[in-house]
Amino acid sequence: MNTATYILALCLSMSSMGTVAQAGSGKGQEPHSKAFALPDHEPIGKPGDVASITRTVEISIKETASGYMLFEPDAIHIEKGSVVRFAISNLGALDHEFFLGSFDEIAEHKQWMREHPDMQHDDPNAVSIASGQSDELVWQFSAMTNLEFVCLLPGHREAGMWGVIMVHDHLAPKSKG
Template structure:
């Protein structure tokens, strides 16, 4: 039993640096409750989203709420108009909470089709098909950003 415990601790110790830095991809290419990565030729519209800090210290997305039709494929053009690095993550509220807690513990970047992380002044895009109806969330999960207001609802009808 002691050898098993030592082996487990050793393997976790060796794996920890991989989780502590670099990129993260936890299978987000597969079906999520909010949908699936979309195909560019299926895009029905483009939605522009900006991320920035306000003069009073809040961090915001504009628009503050997004709405889509079930089955719709969209191109989200995301621009970081702020002075800090920000990210845009599409998921359920519950998964974003869990993910945010993990990011508070380790330095993590994403390589997932439902997210984009951008330096100040940079732009990126997500092509997404909203295959399920419901209320979901977009958020910046960089430590402190969610708490400063960087989240909003995604309504899919």
Template sequence: MKLLTMTLLAALGAGTAQADGSHGHAHGATGSPEGGLPAMGHMDHAGEAMPLGAPASAAAEARTVTVTMRETDDGRMIFEPGSLSFARGETVRLVIRNEGEQEHEFVMDTPDGIEEHKAMMADRPDMMHQEANALRLASGESGEILWTFGDPGSYAFACLIPGHYEGGMHGPLTVR
């Protein structure tokens, strides 16, 4: 699966998680430690480059983008905003907030990676994530992903808890 390993940390009190990009092993290539443009050779577990980019250094200057996850009164499940767009090499602090009643997750990847992850979640709905490009949050929790975007192209973000994607919880992510 084309997802990177991450560590979820409790930060500044209960209900906050952070994707810090820490890895438990070497991947064979690294991005810039200063949080600049990631090396396009950054490797995931399968030994393939992750075109979406790489975790950024906590010291990197970053624009903050807040993404809210929630359910609507008519039963839909949504992200606000419903689409995301970033420049190649841009470092962004994604602040993810679960303002819904249910547990939700935020996963960003290639469309194929999202589909693969969705199939895995159908088989193992309680699967806990430890990827730098994903967060799973209980109702009322928030977390952060600090990311430097890579290759230009069309990507996606989604909640892959069974039924949530089908309930509308997905959107396009563009790197330009």
């Protein structure tokens, strides 16, 4: 075997080893499949215990006559260590979802949803809410970070269905008046 062929064969075998190693790491699998539990994943917290809830955030899902879809509120500040109950009401005519994740996870999940638009969720960091219905998600925020919540049904995020959560080690006091 000549040197060029040997080097090519060596490179190909090394690149396939990386693919095999990646296959067991959770990468390349469904991006939302318990991604928050992977060791190298950005910390977004974990499912919360209902008995430990420290705060409830009410979120409304709305659709406008012009086709805009939104969460109200779309920006939420949460204190690190809080266990939050998200009480989500779908006031719109369409079914929606509330998916909580890191910005990278949301980007991966968005691509996955484009390839699998009929996929149903069964993850602790996501709920599907039918039109006119309500549901809740309980989450413990254990790290200071910024997260996104989003509806990734095809076209919904693009129509405005996304928001941010900022997790801090302190919250500013509420102003009076």
